[in-house]
Amino acid sequence: MKKTAQLCLLTLLALFMSVLSASAQDGEKLYIYKFCVTCHGQKGISMAPNYPNLARQNERYLINQVKDIIAKKRANKLTLLMTEHPVVISISDEEIAAVAAYMNSIK
Template structure:
């Protein structure tokens, strides 16, 4: 049931919300908004941090975050943010 993934993703995204905001609008200029972002892009971005394909300044902070996530976590968290602000959002 799709809503379940939204709730699971929301729970897993707690730590992300510190910088990216609970509604996916980030708290500071250098941090991207994630609200309604494309799920495929969110998944590939997180995997890039894990694979050290993103290495500039703040990337190091995100590498640590991504390292703690399983592939399923990445899917659920990406799904959550991608659904924010969409009409289909439960």
């Protein structure tokens, strides 16, 4: 009985881990499909001085910033680059979370 419970726990843990890594992987694809890569650079290191690097940034912070930028709560001339991009603003909350997990996980 104890063994079965342990096996169940291990299976659950494995499932949980695969879900976690799947979302980080999807985030990597979304980072490209949603054009983030064109400004924020491969591996989250941008090529322009006024385009911020995103690699390894705090996940919660990234989520909040993307949401604030899209909602125009954080708005300036540079954030217009994101809000005037039709593909960028089409990103959903779930996709934002996946991209943030990916950016945070970049080595």
